[in-house]
Amino acid sequence: MQVPGQFEYERATSVEHAIGLLDRLGDTARLVAGGHSLLPMMKLRLANFDYLIDINDLHAELGHITVEPGRIRIGAMTRHRELLESPDLRQHFPIFADAERVIADPVVRNRGTLGGSLCQADPSEDLSAVCTTLGASCVIRGLDGERVVPMEDFHRGPYETAVGDAEMLTEVHFPLRPGGSSAYEKVERRAGDWAVVSAGAAVWLQNGVMTDARVGLAAVGPDTAGLPEISQALRGREPSEALYEEAGDIAARSCDPATDTRGSADYKRHLAKELTRRTLRKAVRRLEGRA
Numbered sequence: 001m002q003v004p005g006q007f008e009y010e011r012a013t014s015v016e017h018a019i020g021l022l023d024r025l026g027d028t029a030r031l032v033a034g035g036h037s038l039l040p041m042m043k044l045r046l047a048n049f050d051y052l053i054d055i056n057d058l059h060a061e062l063g064h065i066t067v068e069p070g071r072i073r074i075g076a077m078t079r080h081r082e083l084l085e086s087p088d089l090r091q092h093f094p095i096f097a098d099a100e101r102v103i104a105d106p107v108v109r110n111r112g113t114l115g116g117s118l119c120q121a122d123p124s125e126d127l128s129a130v131c132t133t134l135g136a137s138c139v140i141r142g143l144d145g146e147r148v149v150p151m152e153d154f155h156r157g158p159y160e161t162a163v164g165d166a167e168m169l170t171e172v173h174f175p176l177r178p179g180g181s182s183a184y185e186k187v188e189r190r191a192g193d194w195a196v197v198s199a200g201a202a203v204w205l206q207n208g209v210m211t212d213a214r215v216g217l218a219a220v221g222p223d224t225a226g227l228p229e230i231s232q233a234l235r236g237r238e239p240s241e242a243l244y245e246e247a248g249d250i251a252a253r254s255c256d257p258a259t260d261t262r263g264s265a266d267y268k269r270h271l272a273k274e275l276t277r278r279t280l281r282k283a284v285r286r287l288e289g290r291a
């Protein structure tokens with residue numbers, strides 16, 4: 001039987017309350033959102049905390065998807081299921097529904113949150129790759145107010161983030177630019193499993209030319225990686241199979257996968273290439289109304 005060590009438990013009633021508790025209890029305390037990453041780690045005794053601060057009552061404050069001119073704001077407590085079912089995200093960022101359809105199962109998706117996914121900072125985390133692909137920024141709140149950290153700087157390494165002591169992630173901001181679409185693909189060993197490799201792509205077209213393109217990969221190195229070299233190679237060029245091939249080559253040589261039970265490093269590089277091609281093609285087809 002897997003049982004966590006003993007801990008004290010308190011439900012936060014506001015963001016300020018949660019931050020105040022984190023400040024008072026220090027690094028013996030952890031926030032619990034959906035609990036789908038933290039609790040398994042505590043059951044396996046990979047993590048032990050004296051206090052858990054439950055932030056589920058903050059869903060009203062942090063569970064929103066808000067479309068504004070120039071950006072979409074998503075609260076940290078927004079659950080996987082809400083990301084999957086949002087008509088606004090389906091319209092502006094179809095990459096979310098693509099990714100959410102292949103994250104875990106309905107039980108996990110009913111509870112797991114955007115904030116918990118990003119703060120867990122697992123290198124195989126799908127939503128981290130989605131946020132990297134979309135060029136998101138993370139709003140971190142502490143005792144002295146808020147700071148905004150771009151996704152590129154949010155993950156400091158596996159299971160480490162820019163969220164400091166007595167701070168929490170409250171929102172993620174996604175820039176909204178006209179003429180764009182996106183897509184996500186994942187190879188998994190069985191339905192609902194973590195990725196062997198996954199890739200997201202976002203493209204923006206004007207007069208048949210790519211004004212911008214971004215690719216993010218998961219499970220191919222210590223961090224979910226954005227690939228700026230692909231953006232540089234694709235900007236100002238017309239979409240074509242040759243261009244997707246070129247982008248796939250960059251993805252394969254830029255990533256740093258490890259051989260493990262999910263597959264060899266060579267196989268994962270092959271997947272990084274293939275999934276980069278497929279997601280770019282799919283995002284462009286969506287823009288052209290062909291997918």
Ligand SMILES: Cc1cc2nc3c(=O)[nH]c(=O)nc-3n(C[C@H](O)[C@H](O)[C@H](O)COP(=O)(O)OP(=O)(O)OC[C@H]3O[C@@H](n4cnc5c(N)ncnc54)[C@H](O)[C@@H]3O)c2cc1C
Pocket residue numbers: 030031032033034035036037038039040076077102103104105108111112113114115116117119120124125126127163167168169170192193194195
């Ligand atoms: C069987 C199973 C399969 C899964 N498969 C996948 C998969 O295929 N792809 C995938 O991407 N994920 C997968 N997951 C993970 C799932 O997506 C989790 O929901 C997610 O990783 C964590 O979200 P959570 O809300 O449950 O976080 P929690 O477990 O509650 O928290 C995770 C960490 O984040 C911290 N935290 C939470 N919220 C905040 C906040 N607002 N500010 C600061 N710190 C915070 C916690 O203190 C903790 O350290 C799977 C999980 C399970 C159990």
